């Protein structure tokens with residue numbers, strides 16, 4: 311048997327969050343891992359009911375009360391919990407009702423956060439997806455460009471031979487369609503210019519996007535700014551990043567269909583891993599809309615070129631944005647459910663010599 315002190319030491323150093331609730335399901339104890347998870351100190355939240363701790367996770371708290379009443383332990387994998395600060399986390403959860411004789415009843419809850427693992431796996435998939443589609447497109451574009459140049463050249467030669475304007479119209483059709491295709495190929499290949507980096511503040515980018523968006527948005531759309539002014543300056547190509555963020559916000563605008571809300575949010579994330587590289591500081595631009603969300607069968611592929619849910623869309627906005635952010639060592643992530651779609655642009659803040 312371990313003594314109380316040893317028991318406490320184990321709890322205080324566990325990676326798993328451990329919460330103990332009393333018979334009324336009010337928080338009695340939370341270990342430091344739990345404090346980190348809930349982003350609150352034990353002092354602040356002691357005595358809170360389970361519903362106060364997780365005000366937006368109705369179904370989950372009902373299941374907990376049921377486990378408490380029935381006395382049956384309960385485990386659920388990959389539960390999505392929404393915290394007081396609206397942050398969504400994914401956890402594996404085990405709940406054990408404590409009903410020993412002569413002791414006050416209670417409930418022991420263990421939470422193991424999965425997001426970090428899930429996020430890294432997902433991020434690797436996004437990068438691999440992006441690289442695979444990019445090399446496929448490069449190869450294909452190369453194969454199409456040469457014959458296309460030949461076709462266009464031949465049409466130009468023919469045009470010179472024709473005196474009949476009717477026939478010239480046909481060659482014009484060939485030339486303009488070849489140009490259209492060339493243009494599409496260039497867009498598919500993404501930015502070919504290297505970034506022109508200079509020291510900028512991230513708000514320079516978001517503010518420009520805000521101004522452009524304000525001008526484009528119909529009356530029923532509200533655009534809200536929520537900035538963290540403490541974000542430090544960093545080296546980047548502002549034009550490229552404006553383009554990337556604009557592609558994302560335009561999608562949000564189109565999804566909202568004249569009515570709704572877009573939030574432009576900036577935040578800093580400390581100690582963050584991007585593309586297997588650890589960064590001390592990462593800037594996040596969150597573009598949040600309350601539109602219908604991205605269809606479940608599309609969400610895994612929206613960063614692929616030519617994937618579109620709009621009849622007039624070309625499906626290039628997001629792959630181009632991803633490629634521009636990638637050139638800055640960053641990544642775009644996305645999560646979506648009806649009523650809340652979040653695109654996050656992650657950009658490492660260190661200059662090269664700091665990495």
Ligand SMILES: Nc1ncnc2c1ncn2[C@@H]1O[C@H](COP(=O)(O)OP(=O)(O)OP(=O)(O)O)[C@@H](O)[C@H]1O
Nearest residue numbers: 561562565603604618619620623624625626627628
């Ligand atoms: N905020 C959003 N809400 C709902 N669906 C979205 C959102 N953002 C993107 N999508 C979906 O992802 C698809 C792909 O977006 P992407 O910008 O790559 O292409 P597009 O907007 O269709 O065409 P393009 O940007 O080239 O004109 C969109 O067609 C849309 O169906």
Ligand SMILES: [Mg+2]
Nearest residue numbers: 557561627628
């Ligand atoms: Mg788009």
